[in-house]
Amino acid sequence: MSEAGPAIDPIHQFHINVIAPLSIGGVDASFTNASLFMVIILAVIAFIMLVGTSGEHIVPNRLQTLAEMSYEFVASTVRQTAGEAGMKFFPFVFSVFMFVFFSNLIGLVPYTFTVTSQIIVTFAFAAFIILLVLAYGFYKNGTHFLNLFVPSGVSPILLPFIVLIEIISFASRPISLSVRLFANMLAGHITLKVFGGFVTLLLGAGVYALLAPLPLIGIVLLTAFELLVAFLQAYVFAILTCVYLNDAIHPGH
């Protein structure tokens, strides 16, 4: 690996490079490649949604179909998971889904940066979601929200343990939510890069160059699989957001 240089270093794609240094009040707020790709993602989503909804053709064109499909898809997910009362959070869930989906998708294009492969990004999302659940749960239900941690019909001896278990289980949600998305993206991209490294290594290995197409075929298959993962992880992220919000809306177990 060392003689091959940084070209096939599978971790290199996750490096954060500062594009425009900026410091606000001692905090490093530089514009990096991660920020650049967040801006690109937002621009793509905004383009699809704004242009897609501006036409209002009765027979929709492609962009309008895309915009309407994504709306219908997320709306039905929210309705199924959190009920009609959950539609209050539809704009939030829709934004989260679109952002995660497009950052996964754009990250699959070669030479791009995958925002969701940084744990700080996914954890910021997950922490915000859990704080939102807590804030809305207490705002909507008051102390009744704490019933979430006290299942009914448990014997009083076991109750303290069950409550502790429920609290740990609740506290583990942001961790599992963020780690799942981050790990899927990270592992997928590293796998793709490693397979790409196999191709170049085999090409430079004399007779073994004949084997080089094998990992190349692997990359093609893996890329298709990564597309599926990109969608599924965004979907799982959105559906779990709805499930957690559902707990805040209907805290009764």
Next chain:
Amino acid sequence: MQDGPDDAEELKARLAKLRGDLQAQRESGRKEADRKAEADLTDKGLGQAMSLGFRVLSEFVAAIVVGALIGWQLDEWLGTSPFLLILLLGLGVAAGFWNIYRLAVLPSGRGGSKES
């Protein structure tokens, strides 16, 4: 509009033919849809099963890690090392199993049925 017996017969025959055609059309369409759904299932099945598996794994591990972290921090604060760590590690494992149990018994869609 004169419905002679010939016209009625002809109309009946045409209706019967139309009904038959519609039936055949519907059946072939249904078969196609079935086949498509089946293909979708095998295609998506792997991805969905993997994502579910990953979900189980991450929820289990996260609960244990969170339990251990809480216990460790409480030990630091209260100076009771290592008892709270041990206790909360055990509770974390229990919470991990509880997470998996909940994943298994509750389908992820459940909002519509309960309106409390």
